[in-house]
Amino acid sequence: AQKITQTQPGMFVQEKEAVTLDCTYDTSDPSYGLFWYKQPSSGEMIFLIYQGSYDQQNATEGRYSLNFQKARKSANLVISASQLGDSAMYFCAMREGSGGYQKVTFGTGTKLQVIP
C-alpha cells in the first residue's frame, strides 16, 4: 500500500490565486512527521514546511500552510497568492518510525503551473 498518496499529477492556478495540493498518508505509528518539498525545473529539492503528528496547530511558513486533518490522514499544502516562481513539482513526504529507525517516504508529486 502507498504510504503517501498525491492524487493530482498536475495542477494549474492563476497568478495571485490560492491553490491546494492534496496529500493523504497511511501509518499506524502514533509519532510521525509530514513534509512538503518543492522541486523547480533546476532539480534541487527545497524544504517548505513541516508538521509533527502531535502538533496542535497547522504549520505555516510565509505563503505556505499545511492543512493537517489527522483523523482523515490528510496533509494538504495551501499556497496563497501564487507567483510565477511557484511553478514546480511539489512532493509530500512522511517520516515514521521510532527508536531511531525512522524512514522518510515520498509521494509521486504534483506538477503545479502558475498562469500569468
Place this chain on the structure above:
Amino acid sequence: NAGVTQTPKFQVLKTGQSMTLQCAQDMNHEYMSWYRQDPGMGLRLIHYSVGAGITDQGEVPNGYNVSRSTTEDFPLRLLSAAPSQTSVYFCASSYSLGGGLFFGEGSRLTVL
C-alpha cells in the same frame, strides 16, 4: 556552508560496470539516506542510516550497497550497473528526531 555534497553530478556507465556515488555532510546529522528519482514515480528510498555503523534497506535496495563508517559520509555503491539503474540519485540528511531533510544537488546516472 557546504551542507550535503554529492559527487559526481553526472556519470555514464556501461552495463556491468561498478561505481560509487559519494555523499558527505558537514552538519553532524545522524540520519542519512539515498533516493532515486524516476519520472512519474517520485523519490524512492534506496537505503538509509541512522548513525555510523547502522544501515537499513528502503523500498528499492536491490543492486545497491551502502556503508556508514563515519557520521559524515554515506557512499552508495552500484556493484554491476544495469540500464534500469539509470536515474537521478539524491542523498539527504537530517537530525534523526524530527525536522526536514537536507538534500544534495543530485547525481544523474546513465547506464548504457
